[in-house]
Amino acid sequence: AATAARWGCPASPARPRPCPRSRRPWLTRASPWHCRDFPDMAQTRPGDVPGLVLINPSVMHDSPLKPFAGVLSRVIASVPGLGDDIARPDADELPYDRVPLRAAASLFALQDLVRANLAAVRAPTLVRTSRVDHTVPPENSAIVLDGIAAPERSQLWLERSFHVATLDYDADVIADRTRAFIAQQHGAPATDGGADDPSPDICRCRTAMDDRTR
Secondary structure, eight states: OOOHHHHTSTTOTTSOOOOTTOSSOOEEEEGGGGGGTIIIIIITOGGGOSOEEEESOOOOOOOTTGGGHHHHTTTOOEEEOOOOOOSOTTOOOOOOSEEEHHHHHHHHHHHHHHHHTGGGOOSOEEEEEESSOSSSOTHHHHHHHHHOOOSSEEEEEESSOOSOGGGSTTHHHHHHHHHHHHHHHHTOOOOOOOTTOOOTTSOOOOOHHHHHHO
């Protein structure tokens, strides 16, 4: 099973790669996936990250399994997975049926590490939070916003989407507000990210989110 050590290793594909037109990569992460880059980039190398955009971030878990996950993983290979927490009836996240308990235990430990070092994050941060989330309590967003040391931090509430907001009703809102936030930080006008966009410092690479929400 993949563990936190692999998520944060230098060869991990999760490490952001700058767009050819971007000088430094912005981190845009959803749910627990931002944990892969927080320890390596935003916390230990803040100068390399001009800003953060987080979607329903997960930095704590109240699962009753958490204190025992490491030990239980030696005898229980996996537990039922979570997924498709989406308001749109026609959307499908294609979630895993099972989650390796060893990976879950590693995620819990990584969340503790990220939460303990939130004050090291100084980059401008936009947090998007679903008002109704059956997977990650919205309190996680409050922990992030209260813990980071960024002088500029803001929260966008997503009123029509559940946890997987990038596949839900607010997908366009997320894309538009992300472009506007990045453009604001770069002192550039907000655009639709097209080929004729005059602002050279904002990455225009198409992402998986763009492809799946069109």
